[in-house]
Amino acid sequence: MPGGPIARVLVDSPLPQLDQLFDYHVPDRLREAAQAGVRVRVPIRSGGRIANGWLVELVESSEYAGTLSELDDVVSEVPLLTPEVWALVRAAADRAAGNASDILRIAVPNRYVRVERTWRAAESDPGELPPAPAPITGYEAGRVEKGIDDGERMALAADPRPVRLPSGEWVGAWAVTLAHAAAYTLAADRSSLLIVPDYRDQAQLQAALAAFVDSRRVLRTDARQTGGERFRSFLESTGEHARVIIGNRSTVYAPAARLGLIAFWDDGDSLQNEPLAPGVHPRDAALIRQGQSGAALCFLGHSRSVEVERLVEIGWVHAIPAVKPVRPRVIPTEQQANPEPGSARIPSAAWRQAQEAVREGPVLVQVARPGNAPLLVCDRCREPARCNACGGAITVPRTGGDARCVLCGTSASNWRCTVCEATKLRAATVGASRTAEELGRAFPRARVFLSDGEHPLLRVGAESALVVATRGAEPIADGGYRAVLLLDGERMLLRESLRVAEDCLRWWSNATALAAPGAPVFLVGVAGALATALSTWRQAEWAATELEARRALRFPPSVRVASVTAPPAAVARALDQARTAADDVDALGPTAFGEGLERAIVRFDYSAGAAVAKALRAEMIRAATERRRPVGGRPPKRPPVLRVRFDDPEVP
Known part of the structure; x- marks a missing residue:
């Protein structure tokens, strides 16, 4: 083998068996350009293909006893992958039983040759360092x-x-x-x-x-x-x-x-x-x-x-902790001494406050969802109304008329709840667009703004206005909102997710923080511990209680989880490997997950994370490299797909 440095290259490939460093000889023509951190092109022995990759490091010798292939080309003129970032990417990929090249696609943007050459030719002037600022306020000095x-x-x-x-x-x-x-x-x-x-x-x-x-x-x-x-x-x-x-x-x-x-x-x-x-x-x-x-x-x-x-x-x-914590003025309407009778979407007390506040400046109305059509639920058990024919959501069309399915259009005249057998519907929430229309008629002298995913609004002035926004799309107001109405709380909590209460508390807290000091914030339709945590501004205590409940059930983040999706035999092998790798590993499922596939949820302690990740990673490589023999002269079947995702936010 000719002398010269050896390039250790990570091939850019989703195949788990290629997630390692391969040694390549650096030819004389590329010795000056081949630096650690540059993009390269390298040959792959199978089929004589050329693949993209990253030159991670240069070494003087290789442990490989055979003849090394040569680098095909150096693509980038500037080292883009620093040693610090590579160490981070490698550790993160190993923790999640994933490919380092997948994370590098997220970490490093696509190359633009003209931008790269312009940047190299220009002299960077970052300006002077700032002087040390005054101590950060709100916490103990220094x-x-x-x-x-x-x-x-x-x-x-x-x-x-x-x-x-x-x-x-x-x-x-x-x-x-x-x-x-x-x-x-x-x-x-x-x-x-x-x-x-x-x-x-x-x-x-x-x-x-x-x-x-x-x-x-x-x-x-x-x-x-x-x-x-x-x-x-x-x-x-x-x-x-x-x-x-x-x-x-x-x-x-x-x-x-x-x-x-x-x-x-x-x-x-x-x-x-x-x-x-x-x-x-x-x-x-x-x-x-x-x-x-x-x-x-x-x-x-x-x-x-x-x-x-x-x-x-x-x-x-x-x-x-904050030295002098600020507690906003939050009023849960369901916990008032004289709660609002009936099912008014905006209680009278909140309505009156909004009428008074809008004369002084902007008022924020947070709703659960965009659009015009009201979303319906069962009047008795409050379960979301689903079409008995196809399972789609039932809403009232914007043009009026009877409630019907948004997917197949079936009328809900003969609807029956699958949970409690009730037949009566009620509106759980009205979309942001319709809410803006209704409030525009109720407040004819106030300007009405809509802010959602299709109509983004970053900020509003201090003038009188009603701002209807979906959760997470609330614009900031100059001087803060004079009143905030958090509607559809009951509907937000109907979402099927382990994190729904945590998400709602965060949405409401962020909207509350947009209010002017002393301005009233009305939380409508929510009572209990969640409303108390918001009104007393003790979200950390609620998080501690929630963590304790999840710990009793072995739900994340008290333990780590990994979802395993594959044909039944592959899932069984993966679960056996995970149980062998560490103690206290248990699985939920498997259950059917699409045609010919099953999914199981593996739960394990944080201390077992490295062992479980290594075992599941080995099983992914085994499944990806498994060879199938041809049957009856037909080409062999593709190896079974084994997908593993650690810490999936949608699980369980």
Whole structure:
């Protein structure tokens, strides 16, 4: 074999058997361009194919005794995969029994040759480092700063108020807290990663950062950028200058010089869940990266997620209490001394307050769903009304007439509840569009704004207005809303999910935090512990109670889970391997999951995670490489598909 360096390459492939480093000889023509971290093209022996890959490292010798193939080409001119990011990706993939190349597709944006060459030719001027800001307010003086200096893992309760920036723009107080922490970190010439659920939160955070940090030090990495813009931001983050990098869930993998802080806003938001394989939640990736880098890790939110509560209880994350916690004025209408009789969607007390408040400024009305058609439920047991013919939802058409199925159009005149046999229907919720129309007629002198997925609205002024928004789409109002009406609480809680109560408490808490100080917030249709947690602003205590209930049932996050989907024989083999790998492994199912497939849910303690992941990963490789003999001259059948997903948010 000719002399020269050996390139260790990760092939970009979804096949589990290729999720390892392969050795290739670096030819003389590529020695200068072949650097650790660049994209490459390599031959694969099967069929003489050429595949894309990542050059992870260069070594002087190989353990392979045969003749090595040569690199075919070096694709990128700039090393994009830093050693720190590679270590994170490898550890995250192993934890989830996934492919490192799948995570790299999330972590590293597509290459744009013109952008890359322009960036190389330009001289980067990131501006001056900011001076150390004043102490972060709301907590013990210097406590958060000390945590950043010490690389501590912290959980902070956000101040539930809108605040005005020096520029005159209004943002949530949480955005100022994160911007303040990032500025403190940057003043020490260290980088920060600020991870938020969506572009609404990012817009507030960018506005808050402008008050502390030179905009040239701030980088965005999010899906709303063009491909070239995102790639340019990624290239900037690979440099030697400290930066503040903000964006959505993939930001946790961004390269950063001298990383000093990883901070999350609202880590429990469903938008933080990674839908692409292997489905690693950015919170888990951040915990790995914090351990590898020694940077501080901060979880900030109005409502603490149950996952963070578990970390607090085991002492892995430290809860930092507010010095003078602010408690909004929340009024659960179902817990009033004289509750509203009947089934009015907006109780009279809330209606009167809205009429008075709208004269002074904006009023927020949160609803469960967009659209016009009312969604119906059984009048007796409150189960969602489903068509007896096809199982579709039953609604009242916008044009009027009888209730009917949205899928097959069958009339509900002979409908009967499958749970309690009742025959009477009632409206559980009305869509945002129809609510806006109805309120527009009831408040003829007030402007009515609609904010949902199709009609996004980021902010409104301080003028008199009614803002009807679906949960999560509420715009921020200058000076805060003069009143907030949280409607359809009963309907929101009907969603079939383990996390429905946690999600609702977070939606309501975030909407409540948009109210002006002292403004009334009416929670309609909800009583019990959830309403008490919101009205007393003790979400962390509710999270602790919820975690204890899940612990008794062995539900996540008290234990880890993995879903296994495959033909019945493959599922049985995978379950046997998982049980052999560790103690205290149990399974729910298997149950039918599509044509010819079954799914089982494996539950195990956190200490057994590595062993179970390794066992299931080995079974995935075995299933993928299994050879089938031809039968009757026909070509062999494809090997059975075995899909494994760890910590699936939709399970159980």
